[in-house]
Amino acid sequence: MFGYQFYWSIVWDALPQLLAGAMVTIQITVLSVAIGVLLAMPMAVARQKGSGLGYKFASIWVEASRNTPMLFQVYMMYFGLGALGLNISSYLAVLIAISFNNAGYLTEIFRGGLAAIPRQQQSAARSLGMTGFQGFMYVIFPQMFRIIFFAFITQAVWAMLNTSLGMLVGLRELAGAAQYAQSVSFRTFEFFIVTAVFYYVIAKAIELSAQFVFWRLYRN
Template sequence: TILTPGGIGNGWVSIARNTPSLFQIYILYFGLGSLGLHVSSWLALLAGITFNNAGYLAENFRGGLKAVPQTQVRAARSLGMTAFQTYRMIIVPQLLRIVFYPLTNQMVWAVLMTSLGVIVGLNNDLTGVTQDYNVKTFRTFEYFAIAAVLYYAIAKAIVASARLMAWRLFRY
């Protein structure tokens, strides 16, 4: 049923993954504002991206956990390991190796989604500053091309850092 913890989790993941993050940010900023709960544009952006991103992360971890063979659990238990030891020493290391690159993709996605902050009045992020310069100078292509290059560089830096971490963590 829907009121069980699994049902609530499945419902939340379904809503988070199957509605646009733009709408989630709108609901948090404008929808809560119409109910008398005014939140800052930064908080609405952060909460919207977090809500949406967490739905995808939950699915990444669920898939990663399903990818670890049950024979690993049975083998660890047959060696006398407790459930906690099995998860700590057998399941979680394999799980992290499986989900590491999808987590990196989600991190890049979250950084790129900060550009949506301009729709709720956030003007002190990269897209907001770019929009301000565009309004003052009408040099749309130049400024947004520079912003795109900066977003690209940020994304590549995240990916390069993740590759370095993966090389360090998963060398065996």
């Protein structure tokens, strides 16, 4: 095609580097989603209340994370903190940035799920002798999780794809590993085609795993 000759053997030789980069991508995805959930849950509750310091804090977080570019957030963590004398690794910078972004989006996803559940559910849990926390965990959360499940999975896939921005701050995640390999071999098409396939496979693995989990949890 257009006189370009593919040399796939070069990609095969660099496969261990790409696999190592893919593992970094998966690690950051899992950690950033877990951190995002832990941060988003209390902020979603605060946002639902509609007033107070918690509501204002959560609103600022959501506005900042959802209305600024992901690239800007990565740069702020890596170069911005560095300019202030706080030098952190590219891995940590990308993890913090994606966790920050996840928390903002997940806050609104969770808030939407909570809004879909009648408030009488919490009162019913209280009438059974549950504390507010128990009522949330055993009555509200299971219903909310079913409502927002696939939106949550979509956010997880989005977080995985955003790890590719780590390439711009020197992180050897999947895109960074591909960028390095093609820079020393000058075989751009081969490496980026294979890398795109890697991203597709990881994304489909997340989606199919989610469908299986959803079927097991809610097959009734």
